[in-house]
Every structure is written in structure tokens, then in C-alpha cells.
Amino acid sequence: MPIPAYIYDALRSPRGRAEGTVDLYEVKPIDLLSQCLRAFQRRTGIEDLPASVDDLIIGCNTPAGDQGYNIARAGLLNAGWANARGGLQINRFNTSGLEAINLASARINAGYGRVMIAGGIECMSRVPTYLNSGPMMNDPATVINSHYIPQGVAADLVASRYRFSQADLDAYAVESHRKAAAAADAGHFASSMEPILDQNGLTILDHDSVIKPELTTEDLKDLPARFAEMGLAGFDEMALHRFPLVDHVEHLHTLGNTSKPADGCALALLGDAAFGEKLGLKPRARIRAVAMSAVDATLLSGGVNASDLALEQAGLTKADIDLWEFNESFAAPTLRFRQDLDIDPDKFNVLGGAIALGEPLGAVGGMMLCHLLTELERRDLTLGSLTIDAGAGLAVSTIIERVG
Numbered sequence: 001m002p003i004p005a006y007i008y009d010a011l012r013s014p015r016g017r018a019e020g021t022v023d024l025y026e027v028k029p030i031d032l033l034s035q036c037l038r039a040f041q042r043r044t045g046i047e048d049l050p051a052s053v054d055d056l057i058i059g060c061n062t063p064a065g066d067q068g069y070n071i072a073r074a075g076l077l078n079a080g081w082a083n084a085r086g087g088l089q090i091n092r093f094n095t096s097g098l099e100a101i102n103l104a105s106a107r108i109n110a111g112y113g114r115v116m117i118a119g120g121i122e123c124m125s126r127v128p129t130y131l132n133s134g135p136m137m138n139d140p141a142t143v144i145n146s147h148y149i150p151q152g153v154a155a156d157l158v159a160s161r162y163r164f165s166q167a168d169l170d171a172y173a174v175e176s177h178r179k180a181a182a183a184a185d186a187g188h189f190a191s192s193m194e195p196i197l198d199q200n201g202l203t204i205l206d207h208d209s210v211i212k213p214e215l216t217t218e219d220l221k222d223l224p225a226r227f228a229e230m231g232l233a234g235f236d237e238m239a240l241h242r243f244p245l246v247d248h249v250e251h252l253h254t255l256g257n258t259s260k261p262a263d264g265c266a267l268a269l270l271g272d273a274a275f276g277e278k279l280g281l282k283p284r285a286r287i288r289a290v291a292m293s294a295v296d297a298t299l300l301s302g303g304v305n306a307s308d309l310a311l312e313q314a315g316l317t318k319a320d321i322d323l324w325e326f327n328e329s330f331a332a333p334t335l336r337f338r339q340d341l342d343i344d345p346d347k348f349n350v351l352g353g354a355i356a357l358g359e360p361l362g363a364v365g366g367m368m369l370c371h372l373l374t375e376l377e378r379r380d381l382t383l384g385s386l387t388i389d390a391g392a393g394l395a396v397s398t399i400i401e402r403v404g
Contacts, residue, residue, distance in 0.1 A: 003272050005105035006283035007400065010370045011039055011194050012266035015208045015358040018124035023205045024263040027196055029067040029123040033058070034079035036265045039194045040117070044269070046279055050076075054113035055086030057104050059096025059120035061361035063089055064132040067123055091362075093390040094329065096120050097266060098365025102398055104270050105287040115275050119267035119366035129261070129361065136392065147242055147298045149235040151391050152227035152253060154300035155330035157239045159252045162336050166252040169331035170220040173257040173355045176328060180352025181213035188351060188378065192370035210260050210358035220256035227251055242298045257331040262358025266366025285373055288383070288399040289314035295393045300333050302395030303387040304340045310385065310397040318342070321399075322381035325368045327388040328353030337387065350375060364388070369400070376402045 013036060016023030024032065037056075041049050058072040073087025092099045097120020104118035135142040142148075149157075159169065183189060184207065195206035228251040231239075236249045276283055291309035295302040303326060311317060324343050328334045334355075338348050351371045354364060365388055372384040387397040 002109040003111055005108035005270050005287045006273065006276065006403065007268055007270055007285045007287070007373065008276060008281050008283055009040060009043055009269040010267070010366070010373050011036060011043065011192050012367045012370045013196050013264045014193055014205045015210055015360060015367070016205050016263040017209050017358065018261035018263050022125045023209050024123065024196060025125045027204060029121055029126065030071060030074055030078050032123065032196065032265045033071060033075035033121050035196060036194060036267050037075060037079040037081060037117070040269055044281060050081035050084040052115045052275065053081070053084035053117055054115050055088060055104070055107065056084065057088045057090060057100040057116065057118040059090050059092065059100040059362045059365070061091065061094050061096055061122055062127050062129055062132050063091050065127045067121060067127050071121065092396070093394060094327065094359065094361040094364055095388045095390045095394065095396040096362040096365070098369070098386070098388055098396055098398060101268050101270070101366065101369060102290040102396070105290065108270060108272055115271040117267055117269055119265070120362035121265040122360035122362040123263045124261040124360060125263050146392070147238065147296060148392055149238055149298050150227065150230050151300055151329065152258070153230050153235045153239060153249065154298060155253050155332050156227055156231070156249050156251045157243065157246065157298070158301055158336055159332035160246050160248065160250045161243065162332065164252070164332050164335055166221070167217070168335060169252055169257040170217045172331045172335055173220060174215050174217050176349065176352045177212050177215045177356040179350065180208070180211045180356035183351040184208060184211060188374065192374050208357050210262060211356050220254065223254035223256045225251035226254050226258060239298055242296065253330055253332065257355065259329050259354035259359035262360040264360035264363045264367065266363045266370060268366060268369060282404055284377070284404045285400045285402045288401045290398045293395045297393040299393055300330070300389050301336060302393055303337050303389045303397065306395040306397035307341065307385060307387045310399050314399050316383065316399065321383050321385045322347065323350060323372060323375060323384045324348045325372045325384065325386035327364055327368060328355040329359060329389065331355065333389050372400065377404065
């Protein structure tokens with residue numbers, strides 16, 4: 001029988017703006033990670049916690065530059081946690097942080113680790129998204145053979161196939177900002193958020209800085225299409241060749257209805273039941289099921305399949321899920337996911353999402369987990385699903401069950 005993997009705590013940094021007025025640029029990724037690691041010692045009250053850690057798994061969308069060369073191991077050493085075992089860095093695009101948590105859970109399930117810390121980091125102000133490059137970025141033969149198109153064009157293809165209008169996308173974006181602002185004002189992020197400090201202990205950032213509480217659809221309606229030039233570079237033609245029933249790609253995503261680059265880190269402390277009993281910690285939730293799906297690399301819509309697979313693995317139906325989280329990289333795929341699964345809007349992204357809060361790519365899955373867990377607790381609910389669409393047709397879904 002698999003050993004249950006419990007979530008004992010989950011925390012995150014604030015999401016800082018990574019463009020224009022940058023909030024966390026002075027904080028190196030390794031120091032951001034180290035601060036979040038050390039926060040677990042304070043939050044659990046266990047000073048020798050590092051000695052119990054079997055591994056640290058960190059997801060990162062762009063594992064290069066300041067956040068490359070196995071930042072997981074480097075982060076442990078930088079935090080003064082040299083007696084913590086392991087240190088592993090993984091990359092599955094913007095699902096990386098969630099996949100790190102899923103991988104840690106699987107290790108516990110298999111009995112190959114009792115205590116794991118997992119999550120993700122992305123400092124987009126310091127490490128540009130495509131710094132690590134690769135064949136799907138720079139090799140035309142690979143791009144053509146794999147039918148890969150950039151996510152922005154893929155999102156516009158979703159809007160075109162499902163006949164969403166720009167008004168639909170803008171209305172969703174404004175609602176995301178409204179929810180996020182209301183949640184921030186009500187203190188719903190406070191229990192999981194760790195302020196980031198400088199070397200003198202002074203606060204650099206203690207709130208999510210991307211939210212625009214006063215945003216209206218009128219503010220968004222005249223913004224230019226964000227991905228039209230990419231489409232003209234040949235990717236529209238590739239999309240239409242793959243999906244000939246679509247007569248054209250209408251470029252409706254703008255800076256207003258897509259996620260904003262952000263800096264941030266999010267981590268979860270996982271373990272088996274014996275770990276909690278030994279150290280006097282109560283589990284807050286358990287990982288009930290995880291699933292990955294893949295669709296055509298031209299698409300950005302694998303989340304529905306991944307969510308259905310996770311439900312099947314857990315022996316659940318859609319009606320059993322109390323709250324849903326879906327990553328808002330782009331408005332159209334988000335609307336498509338909610339529509340295809342027929343999710344009650346009152347149960348969907350109830351604290352807003354990446355359109356309002358920003359998307360630190362490798363960390364966003366861990367941040368979504370923080371939101372889902374704390375909101376299940378606040379509302380005294382039980383089951384939550386979180387799903388992320390990624391590039392090249394990938395998607396990941398995880399179901400958690402509150403036990404505290």
C-alpha cells in the first residue's frame with residue numbers, strides 16, 4: 001500500500017513585479033529560496049528541522065544564470081542547512097513547482113523519503129524566460145516537426161476555436177483583479193505569505209504588488225494584441241495547418257488579459273504520518289491524486305484531460321471537488337477549462353489568479369497550492385483541485401484533501 005504523503009505546511013513569498021518598477025530585483029534567487037527555507041524552522045518551531053529533510057526538490061522554468069546549476073542544493077547550503085540531504089532541480093515549464101511537489105509526494109508514497117520540501121522559484125526580473133534556450137526555441141526543424149507554437153499564439157488559437165471575444169477575456173481579467181484585491185484586503189493571503197527582508201532585517205516586500213484593484217474593462221479594451229507579430233512570423237500558419245477548421249487566428253490576448261512576469265518562491269513541507277507524530281506536527285492536507293496529460297503541441301488546453309485523469313485516479317467526480325484552482329497564464333484557456341468542466345464560478349479561482357497576481361513561472365504551482373489549502377481551511381471544506389496548462393501540450397493536475 002502506498003504511504004500517504006501529508007502537507008504539514010505551505011508558504012510563499014509575495015509576488016513581486018518583474019517589469020517596470022521591479023520589487024525584488026535586489027534579492028538574488030538563492031537568497032529568496034533561503035529565506036523561505038528558514039521560515040519553516042520558525043513556523044514549525046523545530047530548529048533542527050534540516051536534519052530531518054530527506055530532499056529538497058525545486059522547480060524552475062528557466063534554470064539558468066542566477067537560478068541555475070542546481071539552485072536546490074545551493075539553497076540548502078546558503079540557508080545553513082548543510083545537514084539536509086539532497087537538493088534536486090527540475091524543469092517542466094510553468095508546472096515545475098507543482099511537479100516538484102508531486103514528485104516529493106511520490107517519493108514519500110514509495111517509502112523513499114519521509115520528509116521532503118518541494119516547490120519552485122522564478123526570478124524573472126533577473127533571469128529572462130528564454131535565457132536557457134533549447135531546440136524548441138532555436139531549431140526550426142524541431143519546431144516544425146513538433147508542431148510547437150509559442151503559448152501566446154496557442155492561447156489566441158484557443159480563443160478563436162471557442163469563439164471567445166476580447167470582451168470575454170477582458171471581463172475575466174477584471175474579475176481576477178477584483179477577487180485578488182478583495183482577498184488581499186481581507187487578509188486571506190497572510191497565513192501563507194512570508195515577507196522578504198534585506199540583510200538588515202528590513203522589509204523589502206510584504207504584499208503582492210501586481211494587483212490593480214481599480215482596473216476596469218474600459219482600461220483594457222484598446223490595448224494592442226500581444227502576440228500578433230509572433231503569429232505573422234509563421235506561427236499562425238502552423239496553427240491553421242494543424243487545425244484547418246479554424247479559418248484564422250484572432251489575436252485577442254493583450255497585456256491586460258494575460259499573466260504578468262513576476263518574482264517569487266513557494267514551498268511545501270511534506271512528510272509521512274510518523275514524521276508528524278515524532279515532531280508534534282499536525283498534517284493540514286494530503287496529496288490525494290496527481291496526473292499529467294499531453295495534447296497536440298500546438299494547443300494550450302491539456303488541463304481538462306489532466307484534471308479528469310486526476311479525478312479518476314482519486315475515485316472522485318467533478319461534483320466532489322469543493323474548490324478549483326487553474327493557472328491563469330491566459331484568459332481564453334482559463335475560460336475554456338471552466339466551461340468544459342462546467343465549474344461553478346463561485347468555486348473557481350476564488351482568490352484571483354496569475355492575471356491579477358503575476359506568474360513567477362516555476363513557483364506558480366506552489367503558490368496556487370498555498371491559496372487552495374488556506375481557502376479550504378478558511379471555508380471548512382475538504383477537496384481541492386489545481387491544474388496548470390504548460391507549453392508543448394503539457395498539463396498537470398493535483399488533488400488535495402484537507403485532513404486538519
